[in-house]
Amino acid sequence: MLLTERETDEGLLVSVCDPDILGETFENGQVSLTVEADFYDGERVDEERVVSALARASVANIVGTRAVALAVEHGFVDEATVLELDGTRHAQLVRL
Structure with a gap:
């Protein structure tokens, strides 16, 4: 992951993405997300x-x-809050 x-x-x-979707755009109705290299391209790291x-x-x-599944698996993100976008998934985490 990046x-x-x-x-x-x-x-x-923190920004995390699957490396194979960098630069791609995903949509779901009115929601559109481009996995911008300026924001998401980083160090290639392991799950730990x-x-x-x-x-x-x-x-x-x-x-x-993969990135969203890892966040859900470790309890950082609730599955119910994950967005499905044209073949990929997106989630946000905010701690107050």
Whole structure:
């Protein structure tokens, strides 16, 4: 998976995506998501590193079937909140 971590004034912003969807656009009715390289292209890492980053994140954007499944499996994201977008999945995590 591709992982990017950015420190912001609000805390750690994490973006995770499946590498095979980088640059792709997915739609579902009025919702459209482009997996922009500027935001999602990062270090290629294993699942353990993704889980560690999500555990520390204040905000996370997760896109891709595999990436979202990992976030759900580890309890970071509720399956009911996952968006299905034209063949892939998207989820967000916000800790208040």
